[in-house]
Amino acid sequence: MFNQKKLSLAWGNPPSRDRNQNLAYTLRITVGLVWAILLLAPFLFHDVRALEVAARICIFIVLVASYDLLIGITGIVSFAHTLFFACGAYGAAIGLKLYGGSWSAYSLGSLAGMLLAVTIAAVIGLLSLRVKAIFFAMITLAVASLALVMVSQFSAYTGGEDGLTYKTPALFKTATKLLENENGSTVKVFGTKLNGKLAAYYFLSFSCLLIFALTVRLVATPLGSVLKAIRENDTRAEAIGYRVVRYRSLIFCLSAASAAVAGSIYAVWLKYTGPETVLSFTIMIDILLMVVIGGMGTIWGSVPGVLLLVLAQYYLRDLMEIAAEKTTGIPLLPELLSPERWLLWLGIGFILVVYFFPKGLAGAMLASGEKR
Amino acid sequence: MKKQQSGSSLQTKSLSISFGGHTAVNAVSCQFHPNELTVIVGPNGAGKTTFFNLISGQLKPTHGQVILNNHDVSQMPPATRARLGIGRAFQLTNLFPRLSVLENIRLVVQAHSGDGWRFFTRITALPELEAKAEHFLHLVGLSSVAHMLANELSHGNQRKLEVAMLMAMEPDIYMFDEPTAGMSLDEAPSLLELIANLKNDSSKTVLLVEHKMSVVRALADRIIVLHNGEVLEDGTPDRIMTSKLVKDVYLGNAGGLA
Numbered sequence: 350m351f352n353q354k355k356l357s358l359a360w361g362n363p364p365s366r367d368r369n370q371n372l373a374y375t376l377r378i379t380v381g382l383v384w385a386i387l388l389l390a391p392f393l394f395h396d397v398r399a400l401e402v403a404a405r406i407c408i409f410i411v412l413v414a415s416y417d418l419l420i421g422i423t424g425i426v427s428f429a430h431t432l433f434f435a436c437g438a439y440g441a442a443i444g445l446k447l448y449g450g451s452w453s454a455y456s457l458g459s460l461a462g463m464l465l466a467v468t469i470a471a472v473i474g475l476l477s478l479r480v481k482a483i484f485f486a487m488i489t490l491a492v493a494s495l496a497l498v499m500v501s502q503f504s505a506y507t508g509g510e511d512g513l514t515y516k517t518p519a520l521f522k523t524a525t526k527l528l529e530n531e532n533g534s535t536v537k538v539f540g541t542k543l544n545g546k547l548a549a550y551y552f553l554s555f556s557c558l559l560i561f562a563l564t565v566r567l568v569a570t571p572l573g574s575v576l577k578a579i580r581e582n583d584t585r586a587e588a589i590g591y592r593v594v595r596y597r598s599l600i601f602c603l604s605a606a607s608a609a610v611a612g613s614i615y616a617v618w619l620k621y622t623g624p625e626t627v628l629s630f631t632i633m634i635d636i637l638l639m640v641v642i643g644g645m646g647t648i649w650g651s652v653p654g655v656l657l658l659v660l661a662q663y664y665l666r667d668l669m670e671i672a673a674e675k676t677t678g679i680p681l682l683p684e685l686l687s688p689e690r691w692l693l694w695l696g697i698g699f700i701l702v703v704y705f706f707p708k709g710l711a712g713a714m715l716a717s718g719e720k721r
Numbered sequence: 722m723k724k725q726q727s728g729s730s731l732q733t734k735s736l737s738i739s740f741g742g743h744t745a746v747n748a749v750s751c752q753f754h755p756n757e758l759t760v761i762v763g764p765n766g767a768g769k770t771t772f773f774n775l776i777s778g779q780l781k782p783t784h785g786q787v788i789l790n791n792h793d794v795s796q797m798p799p800a801t802r803a804r805l806g807i808g809r810a811f812q813l814t815n816l817f818p819r820l821s822v823l824e825n826i827r828l829v830v831q832a833h834s835g836d837g838w839r840f841f842t843r844i845t846a847l848p849e850l851e852a853k854a855e856h857f858l859h860l861v862g863l864s865s866v867a868h869m870l871a872n873e874l875s876h877g878n879q880r881k882l883e884v885a886m887l888m889a890m891e892p893d894i895y896m897f898d899e900p901t902a903g904m905s906l907d908e909a910p911s912l913l914e915l916i917a918n919l920k921n922d923s924s925k926t927v928l929l930v931e932h933k934m935s936v937v938r939a940l941a942d943r944i945i946v947l948h949n950g951e952v953l954e955d956g957t958p959d960r961i962m963t964s965k966l967v968k969d970v971y972l973g974n975a976g977g978l979a
C-alpha cells in the first residue's frame with residue numbers, strides 16, 4: 350500500500366505531500382529524541398533540580414496526551430482532568446500513609462484511586478455525556494471544584510491544605526543502594542549514583558513512556574478512528590451504527606484512568622501529595638496551555654507542548670537574570686529583562702506561538718497529515 | 722404483488738410527529754417490501770425528510786410506530802436501527818469533514834464489520850477494511866480523490882460520497898434523500914442507476930426521495946405522494962401520473978411535479 354503511494358509520488362504529484370510526510374517524520378524523530386534525553390536524564394544532568402524537571406515533564410506528557418484524547422481527538426471538553434490525577438495521587442498517598450512504605454500499600458492505594466477515578470468518570474459520563482458540550486464542561490468544572498472542597502474538608506485523611514508526606518517502598522528510598530562496591534558505598538556510573546532515587550526515576554519515566562506509546566497507538570486503531578468521527582460529526586457517527594454515548598463514556602473513563610496512574614506515579618516520586626501539586630486549577634490551566642501549544646488532536650504535540658512550558662516555568666527566570674546582567678549599561682533592556690517579569694514574557698511567548706502556529710507546534714508539522 | 726424473499730419488512734403504523742403545533746408527519750401507514758424501489762415525492766416541507774428521520778431514529782414519533790420484521794423499533798437509538806439494517810443517506814451532506822474520503826467510508830465499513838471497539842490493532846493492519854472501502858469508492862467513481870479531505874470535495878463529489886457511505890452500510894433498507902440534488906446533469910443518471918440496481922442485486926428495500934419526475938417514472942416500482950405530512954396517493958407510477966387528486970393538488974401548487 351505504502352509503496353504504491355511512494356511510486357505515484359515520483360511523477361506529476363505536487364511536492365507538498367512529500368514535504369508533509371517529511372515534516373511528520375521529523376516530528377516523530379524529535380519526539381523520540383526528547384524521550385531518549387528524558388530516559389538518559391539522570392546521567393546527562395547531575396543536579397537535583399534537573400531531575401525534578403525531567404520527572405515533571407514525563408508526568409505532564411501523560412496528563413496532556415490523555416487530555417488530548419478527550420479534547421483533541423474526541424472533542425470532549427472537560428475540566429476534571431486534575432480531579433482524576435488527584436484520585437490516583439491521593440489513593441497512593443493515603444495507602445502509603447496508612448499502611449507504611451510497602452509495595453502492597455502502594456499498589457492497593459493506587460488501584461483504589463484509579464477505580465475511584467474511573468467510577469467518577471463513568472457516573473459523570475453516563476449521566477451527562479448526552480447533554481450539550483458546554484453543559485458537560487460546566488458539570489466537570491463543578492465536580493472538580495467540589496473535589497477541592499472535599500480535600501480540605503476531609504483533612505484527617507487528605508492532610509487538607511498541607512497535604513501528605515509518607516514513606517515510599519524501600520526500593521525508592523534515596524539511601525537504597527542498587528549496586529554496592531567493596532567499600533560498601535553506592536556504585537557510580539558516569540558520576541550518577543545507582544541509588545533508590547534512580548530506581549524511582551526509571552519507574553516513573555518508563556511507566557510514562559509506556560502510557561504515552563499506548564495513547565499514540567490507540568489513535569491509530571479502528572477505535573481511534575471512531576473517536577475522530579465522533580469529534581467531526583456525532584450524529585453521522587450514530588447514524589452509521591456507533592453508539593456515541595458509549596464511546597464517549599469509554600474514552601472519558603480511559604483518559605481518567607490514565608491521569609490517575611500518572612497521579613500515583615507522581616505521588617511515589619514526590620513523596621508528597623497536596624492540592625497544590627495534583628489538584629489545583631493552576632495545573633488544569635497548565636494542561637490546557639500545553640495542549641494548545643503542542644497542537645490539539647495530535648497526541649504527539651503533548652511532548653513539545655509540555656517541554657516548552659515546563660522548561661519556561663523552571664528556567665525562564667534564570668535565563669532572564671543572566672540576560673539582565675549581560676545587558677547592564679544598555680538603557681531600558683535590563684529593566685525589561687528583569688526576572689520578576691518572567692510571567693509577562695511567558696504570556697507574550699504563548700501569544701506568539703498561538704498566533705504563528707494556531708494548530709500548535711505539532712499541528713503545524715502535521716498540517717495535512719490527518720489525510721493519511 | 723411481489724414475492725417476499727429474505728430481506729426485511731418495514732412498516733409504519735400511523736406514524737406522526739408534531740413540532741410545537743405543526744404536524745410535520747401525520748398518521749402515515751405504509752408497508753415497504755424487499756425488491757421494491759419506492760420513490761417518495763412531494764413539495765418542499767411535505768415531510769419527506771422528517772419521515773426518513775422517524776424511520777432511521779434521528780427523531781422519535783409523537784404517535785405511531787416503526788415496525789421492522791415485526792419488532793417495534795420506534796424507541797431505539799439510530800445506531801441500533803442502523804445495525805438492524807436500516808440505513809440512510811442525508812439530504813444535507815453530512816460527512817466527517819476533516820477526515821479523508823477513504824476514512825469516511827472505512828468508518829462505515831468497520832461499523833458494519835463490528836471492528837469499532839478494537840483499541841490495539843492498527844487500522845493499517847486490517848487491509849480488508851481499506852479494500853472494501855476502496856470498492857465502494859470505486860463504485861461511485863471517487864477512487865482518485867480517496868486521500869482528499871471530505872470538505873475539500875466539490876459539491877457533486879460530496880453527494881457521491883454521501884451515497885457511497887450508505888452503500889457501504891450494506892443495509893437491508895436503503896433510504897436516499899434527494900441524492901442528486903445540486904448535481905450536474907451528466908453525473909446524476911449514473912448515480913441513480915447505481916441506486917436502482919440495488920434492489921435487483923439482492924432482496925433489498927429501497928426508498929428514494931427524488932424530484933426529477935422523468936427519472937422517477939422510469940425507476941420507481943411504486944410512488945408515494947406526501948403532502949402536508951399526509952399520504953396523498955400511493956401506487957404504481959402509471960397510477961400516480963394519472964391521478965386526479967395529485968393533479969388537483971399540484972395544479973394549485975406552482976412548480977409542482979414538473
Ligand SMILES: Nc1ncnc2c1ncn2[C@@H]1O[C@H](COP(=O)(O)OP(=O)(O)O)[C@@H](O)[C@H]1O
Pocket residue numbers: 740745763764765766767768769770771772
Ligand atoms: N427539527 C424540526 N423542528 C421543527 N420543525 C421541523 C423540524 N424538522 C422539520 N420540521 C418542519 O417539518 C416540515 C417538514 O420538513 P421536511 O421533512 O424537511 O420536508 P421535506 O423533506 O419534504 O422538504 C417543515 O415544515 C419543517 O419546517
Ligand SMILES: [Mg+2]
Pocket residue numbers: 769770771812898
Ligand atoms: Mg427534505
